[in-house]
Amino acid sequence: MSSGATARTLGALAAILLCGGCQGWGGPDSLFLYVETDSVKTNAVELGDSQKRTRRLIEEFRQVNPGVNIHVRHLPSDAFLRSTAFRTSRGLGPDLMVTRVVTALRLNQQKLSEPVELDPQRLKDIEPRFLDDFRVGRQLLAVPLLAQPELACFDRRRVPTPPRDLNELIGLSAKGLKIGLSLRLTDLYWTSSALQANAAVERLLEAPAKADAGLTISASDRQDLLRWLSWLNNANLQQNVEFADEPVELVQRLEEGRLGWISCNSLWLERLGKALGPSFGVSELPGRAGEPAQGLTRLKVWSFGRHSTPRQRQLAEEFVLFTLNRLNQKRLMLTAPGNLPVNRTVLIPSKSSSVFAALSGSLDRAELMSFKDPDRIETRLAWVDGVLESAIVNAEPPAVVMGILEAGPPPGQSSTTP
């Protein structure tokens, strides 16, 4: 091609682009949506048929907003921030993102998402305790979408009546019931609540680390933590209690019949229900003196991208509010097992379904982890997970583990910006 022809072609291309850039395509509006999945390892299992559900939701949105194309991408947790930063640096970032709370806060911290101001009238039905953590003045850093509480999953053939407290749970294991527990602190939090050590655990996560001086833990917190560590040590010594690094391993073992009772997040309910059929049972987590324990609830939240055009931002806000309305929240709850609505006007059918009763009870009792400083909390969590894993694998005495906790994280891990 001659240089004149090249220049003419490039000129024509530039003119077309300019016209397109002025919204003159005459084509549909595009909205780019990223969805965070748990990890590469559990991508397939966690997604289930959620892609189909998402498409259905999008189709319904397009019925009321014709001419809108929504493009959905699923990204694993460990690559979510990296991929979003990569595309945002090119101006090709998403308009909307569905993530866990910690990811949403990191997105905001790294300026990969923008706070949004939504009509308060249209948010009045959202559960305030879910919404309040995200308020910055009149704006919201993120908007809650669905809640996934922690609960107990078991095989009814082996556990006709689920345990109501930790003593009953250990009693069942002594009688031969195989029990599975996770090694992650977020999945073990409920055990600390059952032993009234949850406040101490929270303070352990939030306590500032001093150089060379370790963590400052009060005497009462030390006592609470020791009680909790002793219970974990005792459970570890039980022949029928197994610990696993990844929640998915516990789920697999329950499916295969190698375990009879596990603590699990509600996101696994669909998979377990399909695998175990009518034998699958759920209940609230066992606590203290017949009272259920408090687990941590995962929230799926919406975040808004930085480079949307005004039209894309308007459509994104419309879409978020569309997913939060009573009808769609109820539909999501019913079609996506394990997900509970954040819209408080949606009635959870807890009287007609034992699963919803357990979910609803767990959600009412559940705590939300505070992620005011997401980087520090994530780093601290990873450190505590490491300490717990070492303690369980090496069967270290509680006093030794307590000493390690008091010594605090190594200097490289104590920084607020890892």
Place this chain on the structure above:
Amino acid sequence: MRLFLYEISGWLGYLARPQVLIQVLVGIALFASYSTWIRPRLLGRGHRLEFLGSLGLLLALRLSAVLLGWWGFPNGLAHYMAQLFGLWLLLALVRLLSRRWFRDEDIERLYTQLVRPLAVLVVVGSLINQLDSLIDVGRIPLITLFGEPLNASGIVLLLTIPYFLVVVSGYAVVVVGSLLQRLLGFSNSTRVAVELVSRYVVIALGLLWVLKRIGLNSTALAAVAGGLSVGLGFGVKEVFSNFVSGLWLLFEGSVRPGEILFIDGDPCEVRSLGLRAAVLWRDRDNAELVVPNQDFFTTTTTTYTGSDRLRRSQVEVSAAYRHDPETVVHLLEQVALASPRVLPQPAPKALLISYGDSGINYALRFWIANPMDNAGIKSEVCTAVWHAFSSAGIEIPFPQRVLRSARPEPEAS
């Protein structure tokens, strides 16, 4: 396919964003300026100036990216365009420098067959990755093959891997063949045979991997293989027969590239042994003969390179009856030994063949190293014999015919 088009068309939506549009327009403007004003003025003024001009465009693209970032615009796309142009420039530079060590046609072939297609693939893949998740786009189902959905990455694998297998294996087996030859002391023809068989194996394994990777239904594949076997019995019997003959000949070692065969009275060198036919080169008229592999399998083949590459050649000459045969025989053997391209061992041998009408017939038998040189060496030996005979006063007789016209008998009166 609809979903794929839906996702692809969505990428145009990015152009509605001013942050994206400005990066693309700046890139286009710089490239247009370069190709309209700068490049035409540098063409034909030497590679160095042309390269400097391209380097100028690369710097301009980089600078525009830095300035966009400085003004607070996202500039990843602008950097990406500069990287792409940098890659193009690097390939052009490597090509230019390679000319010092390699032949132009070899470099051209490598670039046409391998480097350019690979570069296009990398650029398209990275461009998609800029806009979207390459893995997610690859997972979009496009068509259904044998009842199984085939996704975009499967189609790309199916279209590209066989091509690269054929091309890359061609280069790779040459390297492996040379290494094996050095290690195990193969002959050239054995090396070529090993290379060819290795190439078939690599391509076959690669194709099997592709079929497995894209998840084609194995039952359907078995059915296709069954259908093919029926087809082989009728339609493509000859092709298959030639292919199997070719493989057999390679293993047997009678027709390998580099071998010298006697075809229709002429020595020919085997140039290549393909799937269907062998290509032979005939020295006499520089012709290439394409002979179906099956022919070698079913007919007698004369080879000069079966166990060694020596050929015994012969020239015939006559000397007059008056010369002592022992002198002639000795002279002929000396002539042969003095000929530079005649091997001293096995020693040349001259023989008295017969007593002819005009003189005594002799044969000079000698050995040569390259069967393809027979005609040339024979000519050299014949010429040397003429000179030797001439020096020694030995006559090369030729038939002489005396014509006598019969005088008619006078009639009796």
